[in-house]
Amino acid sequence: MFLIDSHCHLDSLNLSTRSIDKVLQDALKNDVKHCLSVATTLSGYESMRQLLTPYQKQCSLSCGIHPLNLDDEQYDANRFETLARQDNVVALGETGLDYYYQQDNIELQQTIFKEHIRLGRKLSKPIIVHTRSSKQDTLKILKEEHVHSGVLHCFTEDIDTAKQLLDIGFYISFSGIITFKNAEALREVAKYVPIDRILVETDSPYLAPVPYRGKENQPAYVREVANYLSILKGVTLDIIAQQTTNNFCQLFNLQGKLNE
Numbered sequence: 001m002f003l004i005d006s007h008c009h010l011d012s013l014n015l016s017t018r019s020i021d022k023v024l025q026d027a028l029k030n031d032v033k034h035c036l037s038v039a040t041t042l043s044g045y046e047s048m049r050q051l052l053t054p055y056q057k058q059c060s061l062s063c064g065i066h067p068l069n070l071d072d073e074q075y076d077a078n079r080f081e082t083l084a085r086q087d088n089v090v091a092l093g094e095t096g097l098d099y100y101y102q103q104d105n106i107e108l109q110q111t112i113f114k115e116h117i118r119l120g121r122k123l124s125k126p127i128i129v130h131t132r133s134s135k136q137d138t139l140k141i142l143k144e145e146h147v148h149s150g151v152l153h154c155f156t157e158d159i160d161t162a163k164q165l166l167d168i169g170f171y172i173s174f175s176g177i178i179t180f181k182n183a184e185a186l187r188e189v190a191k192y193v194p195i196d197r198i199l200v201e202t203d204s205p206y207l208a209p210v211p212y213r214g215k216e217n218q219p220a221y222v223r224e225v226a227n228y229l230s231i232l233k234g235v236t237l238d239i240i241a242q243q244t245t246n247n248f249c250q251l252f253n254l255q256g257k258l259n260e
């Protein structure tokens, strides 16, 4: 079996208690053979790249600035492009809009979101989108900018939003939230989204799935997400693994590039 954690923040794990080596070994033991580690600032990207250099086969990278980190560093378009061009960077992000935690810089969030979209188009790299309490503006910008290649990560929106994203060609990524007790509405969305448009993720170190809630999340646990999804979809875990791995390779242009 070949599972992929399509979205994690390996540099944010508590590495004082266990090494990155151990984390990735534990992932392998659960058939999680590849991870996409996602940056949230450009400086964070640079140190994450260093951390993961010995693990280039098992980890791809995404380069970008999270909408809640825009105050952390001055935006530098040249620096962003230089870093985003580096090999092993398969996507831009995570980017997007978050009006839940921050509303005093909405214009800036939208501007930088568009910067990610335009650079992604220039470099032929898809975008990884975060949205919270901002689905209307997120959809509006994606449509206005004619975006067709990307993923809405850690999906928690409704069926209508999923439908609009599928219509523009987006993938939808489900996290451990689908295993949470109060997530019935989200489970309905997961049943609705076609299996050839789904990715699975942990968003480690956040959002550990049942039965690990309260613990630090890690890529190994994406197996729980995939397993839960297989039950919702009424198919085997093998089929979910195969399909979500195919989808991942399709979206991030990695067909034939991930070895066992």
Ligand SMILES: [Zn+2]
Pocket (backbone or CB within 6 Å): 007, 008, 009, 038, 094, 203
């Ligand atoms: Zn994330």
